[in-house]
Amino acid sequence: MKILVRNAKKEDYSAARDIMNQVQQMHVQWRPDVYKANENLITEEIFGFMRESGNLYVADVEGSVVGVLEVTMKHVESPAHVTKDILFIDSMAVDSEFRGKGIGHAFFEKVKELKKESGADAIELQVNARNIAAMEMYKKCGFTEKSINMELLEN
Incomplete structure (x- = not known):
């Protein structure tokens, strides 16, 4: 299976929306x-804005969009932190039928390429604590835990 990671096009909207909705439904569950x-x-308007930013990519398999990736550059500079530029993965979503087939790894290769081109110091992302499959994939790709968000729910 040949996976092409490319900039999103206007005609990718429906497929990208459907994939993002699948991931949203997982979060809801x-x-x-x-x-x-x-x-x-x-x-469609938000998709257009994301696309025009140049930071929205899709995974294309035989002409079908099977994944969506959005990245942004974040500059960190404060009295408490080492100054650096971070390539942040805002969204990475893969169609349920294509999960476990190398789409995520293809996205990471693209992100590494973008990091090199931009001169960023690091790549970061956030993951839902219940998304065990994604966390395992991220660890296989070399990611480590940086911080952990916690909450206290009082009734």
């Missing part, structure tokens, strides 16, 4: 107290 179902999670 894991944490209905935090996430809500929303079939219009990414409007």
Whole structure:
């Protein structure tokens, strides 16, 4: 299977929206107290803005969009932190039928290429604590835990 990671095009909207909705539904199932179902999670207008930023990519397999990747550059500079530029993975979503088939790894190769081109110091992302499959993949790709968000839910 040949995976092409390329910049998103206008005609990729429907497939990208459907994939993002699949991932949103997973979040809703894991944490209905935090996430809500929303079939219009990414409007065509928002997709256009993301696409025009140049930071939105898709995984294309034989002409079909099977994954979505959004990255942004973040500059960290404060009295408490070492100054650095971070390539941050805002979204990475893969169609349920293509999970476990190398799409995520292809996205990481693209992100590493973008890091090198931009001169960024690091690559970072956030992951839902209940998304065990994604965390395992990230660890296989060399990611380590940087911080852990915790919450106290009082009734």
